[in-house]
Amino acid sequence: MKLKSLLLMAFTASTIYASTIQVENAYARATPPSLPNSAAFMSVINNTDKDISIVSATSDASKVAELHTHDMKDGIMKMYQVPKIDIKANSSVTLKPGGFHVMLIGLKNKPLKEKMNVEINLKFSNGQIVKVFAPVKKVMAGMKMGNHGMMKKKEAMSCGAGKCGSK
Numbered sequence: 319m320k321l322k323s324l325l326l327m328a329f330t331a332s333t334i335y336a337s338t339i340q341v342e343n344a345y346a347r348a349t350p351p352s353l354p355n356s357a358a359f360m361s362v363i364n365n366t367d368k369d370i371s372i373v374s375a376t377s378d379a380s381k382v383a384e385l386h387t388h389d390m391k392d393g394i395m396k397m398y399q400v401p402k403i404d405i406k407a408n409s410s411v412t413l414k415p416g417g418f419h420v421m422l423i424g425l426k427n428k429p430l431k432e433k434m435n436v437e438i439n440l441k442f443s444n445g446q447i448v449k450v451f452a453p454v455k456k457v458m459a460g461m462k463m464g465n466h467g468m469m470k471k472k473e474a475m476s477c478g479a480g481k482c483g484s485k
């Protein structure tokens with residue numbers, strides 16, 4: 319009984335918070351069996367009048383979740399970890415293939431298939447933690463992002479983009 323009311327309190331607290339930060343259209347990239355990592359994308363809306371940042375992420379789907387972005391350098395798209403993702407007051411940021419993403423490193427259940435769900439907790443600079451449910455989807459453009467940093471797995475990447483297995 320006591321546990322129940324505690325849970326209820328926690329739930330109520332997060333419900334109040336939920337109006338200040340919204341996460342929409344979350345999804346995680348489907349992977350071929352050989353690929354140890356995936357990525358999650360979403361829109362994050364900051365309804366507060368203060369600038370905030372996503373400072374870290376965790377996921378039930380992978381051992382580690384990192385905040386990443388992409389950048390063109392010498393004509394090559396590079397992926398690297400960022401300490402935070404800023405969202406201006408009353409503004410939003412979109413995590414998408416080729417840009418910011420939550421990198422899921424060391425998938426616990428491989429491969430990630432459509433109809434699966436990935437749970438991600440986003441931690442914000444104001445102390446809020448937002449739980450996100452990201453359905454697994456095939457992402458064509460995700461192929462590009464996989465190629466750097468993991469050059470060796472080029473073939474596997476094409477699979478992830480749905481081009482593999484066709485006769």
Ligand SMILES: [Cu+2]
Pocket residue numbers: 357386387397398419420421
């Ligand atoms: Cu990444």
